[in-house]
Amino acid sequence: MVLMSKYILFAILQGAFILLSVLVQAQDQAGFISIDCGTSGDSSYTDEETGFTYLSDSNFAETGENRDVSAAYKLLTDEKQLWNVRSFPEGTRNCYTLKPSQGKDTRYLIRARFMYGNYNNESTVPEFDLYVGANLWDRVVIKYSWTIINKEIIYVPSSDYIHVCLVNTGLGVPFISVLELRPLNNETYVSTEGPLQLYKRYDFASSTDRVVRYKDDVYDRLWSPFQTDIWKPLNTSLKNDTSISKNSYGVPFAVINTAYTRNRSTSYMGIYWSSTNRNSKYFFYMHFAELAKLKKNQSRVFNIYINGELWYGPFSPPYLRESTIYSFSAIETDSEGMIKIWFNKTRNSTLPPLVNAMEIYILKEFLDQETNQTDVQAILNIKLEYELKRNWQGDPCAPKAYSWDGLICSFDTTNLPRIISLNLSSSGLQGKISPYIADLTMLQYLDLSNNSLSGRVPEFLAELPSLTILNLKGNNLTGSVPPALLERSKNGLSLSVDSYLLGNETSSPPSNNTSSADPGYSFGKNKFVLPLLASGCLLSFVL
């Protein structure tokens, strides 16, 4: 076996055991999430074709409006999921939060689908950005009202939540038709460099002209039929789904049972395209199975070249056994921004090359990290406790441009983003000061002024190690400021409270709380300027 040094990390997986194929077959829908965006409240339904239960978005998205596509476009597709959309006229970033049962560090396929269908009678297709977690997944560019766009990414989340967000870029109101999540076999599509965005997934020489998905494909990948007159189709007369043994990629029988080859006289097959982005890096997963019973004096041996370099070979696909060839390292375009794939038969081979299916992915280099999960959980608990109706969606800090209102975060290259400032002034807060604030351990600035908070000033505020500014004025608190907090205020903490809280244990708020005559008390330095460099701007607080 000859391997080029550039692509040392080769692998070839061959379906070897019937047992494996049985295991792949046995997997059910466990952990699949299927959302029909824009269906009304509690109306989930079972899709006849796939058997999936499509849920409404009520448990996954907090904002947006349900709309039906116009009647003319419903006629164009049988897929009921595309008949309505959820659109997001309010806010810049709106998010879905998925909580897959397998949790973090598992490989998922996430698919978002879009069909505009003139749902708003404006006959203008929007253009917007799609994010997963803190990073840009892709831009959604829709050509026509009837265009169906599928975006797919293979992603390993670092937290138990996955945020899928639509961002308004000023080119129309974002919307979405379908959102789906499928757990994959953890050992497949391994990329250490980043998530993989689907470019193409082809079922060569498909005899049906239909997209193959679940239940044929246990992972619910969408295999598009690829047909051409240039190549010669080859198929197996076998009808039994288990007659081709599978490897862990589990390419469905309906896909692998057909292949393209050439006439006997032709020794090669070539595929090439011009990359829209010259800097794109590609990952390939090529699936093979010999479908013809070769005679003793016959052989099918070929080499696979990408951009002129041997990628794999010589290779002879085993009879009725799925083989997947892939590399662990990304492949760049050539100097002209092209990708050229050649399957060339070796001199000794009596038969031309063959290929059954191919998946092409583009590497996404996700650079922005999501907020520390302790902080995320704390701020979510605070949001829940105070029933905040703010547009707080997606990751609290990242990406920096869409940090939540009222939060300031620290960003640096080595640590995850942390919440360092929380401003909930004049937010109609009721009840006591939330104990979850104690979990925001990097907090420097906390402003809870002008709310209706009651109860005592909690001790834990004195234990937030980095706290430098605390404003509790204009609330309905009782008791008095804990001594430890007063002590902190002598050592750099700028503390602002209503004066009555400085009395003793029997103090209570004045009966008329709307009075603004009480100047309250401020401790620490009188004019405090705290530079919060996090977001690049200098914030000054004068107390």
Ligand SMILES: *[C@@H]1O[C@H](CO)[C@@H](O)[C@H](O)[C@H]1NC(C)=O
């Ligand atoms: C998947 O693999 C990762 C490491 O790559 C591991 O941490 C995780 O537990 C695995 N998940 C499952 C479901 O096996």
Ligand SMILES: *[C@@H]1O[C@H](CO)[C@@H](O)[C@H](O)[C@H]1NC(C)=O
């Ligand atoms: C679009 O137009 C149709 C027909 O005029 C009407 O029934 C429908 O309510 C309109 N939809 C919206 C969102 O305005």
Ligand SMILES: *[C@@H]1O[C@H](CO)[C@@H](O)[C@H](O)[C@H]1NC(C)=O
């Ligand atoms: C195999 O190909 C032939 C000729 O194209 C076609 O008639 C036949 O239906 C195909 N068989 C299968 C199992 O797809």
Ligand SMILES: *[C@@H]1O[C@H](CO)[C@@H](O)[C@H](O)[C@H]1NC(C)=O
């Ligand atoms: C398919 O093949 C398997 C194993 O060879 C066999 O157990 C099964 O009965 C076959 N099914 C059909 C429908 O022929």
Ligand SMILES: *[C@@H]1O[C@H](CO)[C@@H](O)[C@H](O)[C@H]1NC(C)=O
């Ligand atoms: C080779 O294939 C082409 C196109 O598929 C066909 O037109 C031609 O007749 C074939 N030649 C032979 C010798 O089979």
Ligand SMILES: *[C@@H]1O[C@H](CO)[C@@H](O)[C@H](O)[C@H]1NC(C)=O
């Ligand atoms: C292979 O053997 C068959 C007879 O079994 C014969 O008809 C054919 O011409 C041979 N092909 C080659 C390339 O030798």
Ligand SMILES: *[C@@H]1O[C@H](CO)[C@@H](O)[C@H](O)[C@H]1NC(C)=O
């Ligand atoms: C593969 O075959 C094609 C067509 O004959 C040829 O242009 C190309 O140079 C070959 N590639 C290699 C690496 O031999």
Ligand SMILES: *[C@@H]1O[C@H](CO)[C@@H](O)[C@H](O)[C@H]1NC(C)=O
């Ligand atoms: C090709 O065939 C020749 C003669 O039949 C043989 O000596 C040689 O080893 C073969 N090469 C390969 C790579 O199979």
Ligand SMILES: *[C@@H]1O[C@H](CO)[C@@H](O)[C@H](O)[C@H]1NC(C)=O
């Ligand atoms: C998140 O913050 C908590 C509390 O400060 C800390 O214990 C934990 O190590 C941090 N997690 C990561 C992944 O940095």
Ligand SMILES: *[C@@H]1O[C@H](CO)[C@@H](O)[C@H](O)[C@H]1NC(C)=O
């Ligand atoms: C403050 O608390 C007292 C006693 O708990 C209550 O009677 C009063 O209505 C509260 N005032 C405000 C403005 O919430």
Ligand SMILES: *[C@@H]1O[C@H](CO)[C@@H](O)[C@H](O)[C@H]1NC(C)=O
């Ligand atoms: C607490 O307040 C009450 C009534 O205002 C006063 O009688 C008492 O002396 C105060 N105690 C302290 C320790 O300041």
Ligand SMILES: *[C@@H]1O[C@H](CO)[C@@H](O)[C@H](O)[C@H]1NC(C)=O
């Ligand atoms: C409360 O204060 C407001 C404004 O200072 C005043 O107009 C109002 O009369 C006061 N109410 C009572 C009950 O003291």
